[in-house]
Amino acid sequence: MALRYGSFATFLIVCPTSFFLGIIFSLFPYDYPILWSTSPTGSTAYDSLETHLRLLHASPPLIPRILHIVIFLGLAGLIMKLWRPSESNMLFDGASLVLYACGITVYVANIVKGLRLASGGVYGAELAASEEDVGQILGREDSLKVLSASNTILALVLVGVLVLQAGQWYAERKDAQEDESFAAVKGEGKKGATAAAKKKAN
Numbered sequence: 001m002a003l004r005y006g007s008f009a010t011f012l013i014v015c016p017t018s019f020f021l022g023i024i025f026s027l028f029p030y031d032y033p034i035l036w037s038t039s040p041t042g043s044t045a046y047d048s049l050e051t052h053l054r055l056l057h058a059s060p061p062l063i064p065r066i067l068h069i070v071i072f073l074g075l076a077g078l079i080m081k082l083w084r085p086s087e088s089n090m091l092f093d094g095a096s097l098v099l100y101a102c103g104i105t106v107y108v109a110n111i112v113k114g115l116r117l118a119s120g121g122v123y124g125a126e127l128a129a130s131e132e133d134v135g136q137i138l139g140r141e142d143s144l145k146v147l148s149a150s151n152t153i154l155a156l157v158l159v160g161v162l163v164l165q166a167g168q169w170y171a172e173r174k175d176a177q178e179d180e181s182f183a184a185v186k187g188e189g190k191k192g193a194t195a196a197a198k199k200k201a202n
Contacts, residue, residue: 012077013096014165016070017158020103024155027052031148046144053118053147071107074100092168096161103157106150114147 030052033045078100081093117123123140138146 009077009080010165010169012073012080014162016074016077017100017161019070021155021158021162024151024158027148027151031151034145034148035152046141049144049148050118050121050140053115054121057115057119071104075104092164092171096164099157099160099164103154103161106154106157110146110150111154114143114150117143118147 030045030049034041034049078093078097082089082097123138123143
């Protein structure tokens with residue numbers, strides 16, 4: 001029963017995490033010219049990214065609701081696995097929960113804010129409330145770069161969650177194999193002792 005419980009919780013963690021990685025991968029063609037391309041970034045790359053972000057932000061309410069439900073499912077899976085703590089849970093699932101929380105923070109603080117800015121089309125000095133704030137607020141290109149970098153950070157965080165879950169599965173599998181081999185050796189030892197005792201009795 002514990003194995004089924006843990007497997008279902010792991011399913012709730014791995015599936016949402018993989019789902020989010022797929023979403024971030026779909027944004028990679030827009031982020032690549034801005035962050036990773038060796039050639040100078042033209043204005044068309046920023047225009048394409050901004051247009052795509054406006055389309056995402058203007059999506060029907062059902063889309064973000066589904067996204068937030070999937071986020072909650074991943075969080076619920078981590079909490080389920082930590083409900084019955086063990087050494088493996090505290091190490092792997094605790095670290096996974098920390099990374100998942102960091103991913104949610106990046107999503108709320110950077111990505112959601114960036115989507116709102118891109119949708120409004122207002123950047124830099126236009127957002128400044130006073131002359132002192134003019135130089136402290138990022139312009140259009142820098143804001144879009146921050147959003148693209150946030151996608152990369154979020155991808156690394158989610159990959160870390162998957163690596164930790166895979167490491168936990170491998171560690172538990174090795175422990176189970178060692179327990180089986182130890183039980184087999186112990187069983188053979190008992191059989192040998194029983195046979196020796198019968199010989200002495202005869």
